[in-house]
Amino acid sequence: MGPLIPYDIIPFEWSSIIAIIIGLCFGFILEASGFSSSRKLAGVFYGYDFAVFKVFFTAAIVSLIGLLYMDYLGHIDISMLYIHPTYLWGAIIGGAIMGIGFIAGGFCPGTSLSAVAIGKIDAIINVLGIMVGVFIFSELYPLFEPIYNGYFYGNITLEDSLGINPYWFVFILTIVAIIMFAVTDMIRKRVKKVFY
Structure with a gap:
């Protein structure tokens, strides 16, 4: 389970059990927070x-x-963390498809499974749709492969692309988050006045 659980305290064999417990807790928190709605x-x-x-x-x-x-x-070496490779058009098209599915179905893949666990019919249909999409993609993979593996940009991060120090990047991102939270509150209040 990574550097925070030394293997001399908890054996390596327990990693999967701990991962399952963390996953169950995460699912419970998602559902309890209303994210299965x-x-x-x-x-x-x-x-x-x-x-x-x-x-x-x-x-x-x-x-x-x-x-x-x-x-x-010194507990971890951040340079050793895995960074998912960037395939530009695959990410853009995949993100667009997921966004359309999110709006149409009302769930992202993780929250849909949380909602399935409590028996929501719309979530079950959403997950079946995901499975159909995965099946179609796998069957037509040779057709999609040039986009899927094309436009490779390497294992880049946003801070690398911008050429900014990681600590400054996190500071700026935190300020942006605070501003965005304030803006979304204003939007929510305005939308509430119009529709309620």
């Missing part, structure tokens, strides 16, 4: 509920700050 999730796109945006943006920033602190304290 398609109305709450779709609210981001319609401007009446930005809870999902705020929670995930906050989680990303807290994780990033935590990683930088752990690197600074």
Whole structure:
């Protein structure tokens, strides 16, 4: 489970069990926070509920700050972390497809599984749609392969692309998050006045 659980305290064999427990806790928190509700999730796109945006943006920033602190304290080597490779057009097209699916179905893949776990029919249909999409993609992979593996930009990060120090990047991103939270609150209040 990484550097925070030394193997002399918890054996390596327990890693999968710990991962399952963390996953169950994450799913429970998603459901308890209302993220298994398609109305709450779709609210981001319609401007009446930005809870999902705020929670995930906050989680990303807290994780990033935590990683930088752990690197600074010598608990991890941030340069050794895996960075998913960037395939530009595959990412753009895939992101567009997921965004359309998110708006149409009201779920992202993770939240749809959380909603399936509590028996929501719309989430079950959403997950079946995901499975059909995966099947079609796998069957037509030779057709999609040039886009999927094309336009390779390497294992880049935003801070590398901008040429900015990671600590300054996190600081600026935190300020941007605070501004975005204030802006989304103004949007939510305005949309609430119009529709309610």
